[in-house]
Amino acid sequence: xxxxxxxxxxxxxxxxxxxxxxxxxxxxxxxxxxxxxxxxxxxxxxxxxxxxxxxxxxxxxxxxxxxxxxxxxxxxxxxxxxxxxxxxxxxxxxxxxxxxxxxxxxxxxxxxxxxxxxxxxxxxxxxxxxxxxxxxxxxxxxxxxxxxxxxxxxxxxxxxxxxxxxxxx
Amino acid sequence: xxxxxxxxxxxxxxxxxxxxxxxxxxxxxxxxxxxxxxxxxxxxxxxxxxxxxxxxxxxxxxxxxxxxxxxxxxxxxxxxxxxxxxxxxxxxxxxxxxxxxxxxxxxxxxxxxxxxxxxxxxxxxxxxxxxxxxxxxxxxxxxxxxxxxxxxxxxxxxxxxxxxxxxxxxxxxxxxxxxxxxxxxxxxxxxxxxxxxxxxxxxxxxxxxxxxxxxxxxxxxxxxxxxxxxxxxxxxxxxxxxxxxxxxxxxxxxxxxxxxxxxxxxxxxxxxxxxxxxxxxxxxxxxxxxxxxxxxxxxxxxxxxxxxxxxxxxxxxxxxxxxxxxxxxxxxxxxxxxxxxxxxxxxxxxxxxxxxxxxxxxxxxxxxxxxxxxxxxxxxxxxxxxxxxxxxxxxxxxxxxxxxxxxxxxxxxxxxxxxxxxxxxxxxxxxxxxxxxxxxxxxxxxxxxxxxxxxxxxxxxxxxxxxxxxxxxxxxxxxxxxxxxxxxxxxxxxxxxxxxxxxxxxxxxxxxxxxx
Numbered sequence: 242x243x244x245x246x247x248x249x250x251x252x253x254x255x256x257x258x259x260x261x262x263x264x265x266x267x268x269x270x271x272x273x274x275x276x277x278x279x280x281x282x283x284x285x286x287x288x289x290x291x292x293x294x295x296x297x298x299x300x301x302x303x304x305x306x307x308x309x310x311x312x313x314x315x316x317x318x319x320x321x322x323x324x325x326x327x328x329x330x331x332x333x334x335x336x337x338x339x340x341x342x343x344x345x346x347x348x349x350x351x352x353x354x355x356x357x358x359x360x361x362x363x364x365x366x367x368x369x370x371x372x373x374x375x376x377x378x379x380x381x382x383x384x385x386x387x388x389x390x391x392x393x394x395x396x397x398x399x400x401x402x403x404x405x406x407x408x409x410x
Numbered sequence: 411x412x413x414x415x416x417x418x419x420x421x422x423x424x425x426x427x428x429x430x431x432x433x434x435x436x437x438x439x440x441x442x443x444x445x446x447x448x449x450x451x452x453x454x455x456x457x458x459x460x461x462x463x464x465x466x467x468x469x470x471x472x473x474x475x476x477x478x479x480x481x482x483x484x485x486x487x488x489x490x491x492x493x494x495x496x497x498x499x500x501x502x503x504x505x506x507x508x509x510x511x512x513x514x515x516x517x518x519x520x521x522x523x524x525x526x527x528x529x530x531x532x533x534x535x536x537x538x539x540x541x542x543x544x545x546x547x548x549x550x551x552x553x554x555x556x557x558x559x560x561x562x563x564x565x566x567x568x569x570x571x572x573x574x575x576x577x578x579x580x581x582x583x584x585x586x587x588x589x590x591x592x593x594x595x596x597x598x599x600x601x602x603x604x605x606x607x608x609x610x611x612x613x614x615x616x617x618x619x620x621x622x623x624x625x626x627x628x629x630x631x632x633x634x635x636x637x638x639x640x641x642x643x644x645x646x647x648x649x650x651x652x653x654x655x656x657x658x659x660x661x662x663x664x665x666x667x668x669x670x671x672x673x674x675x676x677x678x679x680x681x682x683x684x685x686x687x688x689x690x691x692x693x694x695x696x697x698x699x700x701x702x703x704x705x706x707x708x709x710x711x712x713x714x715x716x717x718x719x720x721x722x723x724x725x726x727x728x729x730x731x732x733x734x735x736x737x738x739x740x741x742x743x744x745x746x747x748x749x750x751x752x753x754x755x756x757x758x759x760x761x762x763x764x765x766x767x768x769x770x771x772x773x774x775x776x777x778x779x780x781x782x783x784x785x786x787x788x789x790x791x792x793x794x795x796x797x798x799x800x801x802x803x804x805x806x807x808x809x810x811x812x813x814x815x816x817x818x819x820x821x822x823x824x825x826x827x828x829x830x831x832x833x834x835x836x837x838x839x840x841x842x843x844x845x846x847x848x849x850x851x852x853x854x855x856x857x858x859x860x861x862x863x864x865x866x867x868x869x870x871x872x873x874x875x876x877x878x879x880x881x882x883x884x885x886x887x888x889x890x891x892x893x894x895x896x897x898x899x900x901x902x903x904x905x906x907x908x909x910x911x912x913x914x915x916x917x918x919x920x921x922x923x924x925x926x
Contacts, residue, residue, distance in 0.1 A: 261503060264441060265500060
């Protein structure tokens, strides 16, 4: 084998080696960026949230009642519309949904403003209800801190810590 | 289909997201092809540069390794579809490159280099890893055997000291002779210790983390909780004294301290562990001549008297340094260096041989590939939901990183040279087999970590429990057509001996109380 071919092969080998390393790193990077599915999915124009999601501790700003109109029938899912978990969707069943920081909750919030078992959302009859489970910072609906059990119509944002959740059809 | 899909209308099925179907593992396939091309390319270049023809057995090796890679890939697709896609190609690359290097050394007439045997062990190891992936469906099963595993590990450590069975090779008593094969039981003990520590720490970490008082900002544990760490320290000292094996003793102790830190997040343990290690190492240095010799050749390798010394001299390390220096930036090229002059270039010193033939550029690439494997292991530890899996994956990844550091550090004179082997590269059946088992375990845990789950985790969405609530009899049937969410739900409700405890320990971090 000639000297030139060998040198080319030698350097080409190193290049290929680094191609492998860099493509492996590319796969790792994709993984580090985290799941992007949720963010992409959930940006449909929503009357309830069009006013921009509330930031931080501020109580839910949007006027929610009007969006209940277009959706007929029972809600089918609970959607997080503001906060770190924006876009997360949970299908509704008869068993209700527990929200809080404890790992045993259905929706686990990593949020210092939320209590470990913060609130519960559950159906009774044809209606869904939200119950504050004695949380420290409270659960808000329409800017008002709820006391005990309150009916939760679809499309109305309920603020728990930094997150706002709502029922959707 | 099962109840889930009947109950939920179509729109909701895709609400569950994020991944409904098992990923295709295309990235793994592509990377595997590149890895094999690099391995076989190296082999071919070795042949052409040394003898102007393909090396003997080239096509056998190509066939065997391609078939094995394909098998492993298919096994992963079927049995661990969510497992990490980088690990297998990265390991395959290291292993095939080491095959090329050992073939090269054998062709150069080096005594002890045996590519055929290395290929055989590689095949066996990959086969064992595949079988392990097929048999072990859930890593949590291992937790049942925490203490059995501990006994087995101790037995393995002691085996080389038994007179007839143990063999002394090159001054270290770390081999046993079984049916004509020399095995290093410590390599397997490493895995067993990781399993034992994971099982032990997941049950006891709260005591270890929370009891005790604070001194100078360090949370110091109570004296009576020091028992286990003292035992492990004693075992590793025994390895050091009885078997004259610096590296393995460092590895065991480092593994334990590392996992203790992972489990408790208390820097105090690391401080205690390090000081115990320093004390142990200092005492060993004052008492044992072989430790003194290691330190001496580490500090002054180029001393002519040390190079000439018959036994325990620095000839090996100096040859390795010359080799790497000759390799320079881009290396001499496959088969063009003089790596057969480095003693043990096929096992302990293979890193120096690569430095000579591939240069610094190649060495850095190799280190990055190792780094990728370790990172994937730690990533699996972060992602997996049970505490035992977290500790096991974290421990296995850490011990691989530590081993890499000890070996490469020894060859490049960062620390004294010890007799550890470079995972997947050094010739030696035990090391190869043990490390492939580690890889199988990491793949299994990473599959569990990345599988969409029915259990709620921090920052992820979760499906609410179905009407029946968590089943305790484990009689959930998962048909072949069931969606992955069903499978995940069934997996999660599978009764496992550790369930109660793992559920309690889901987040490895202690969040400092639950009240907001």
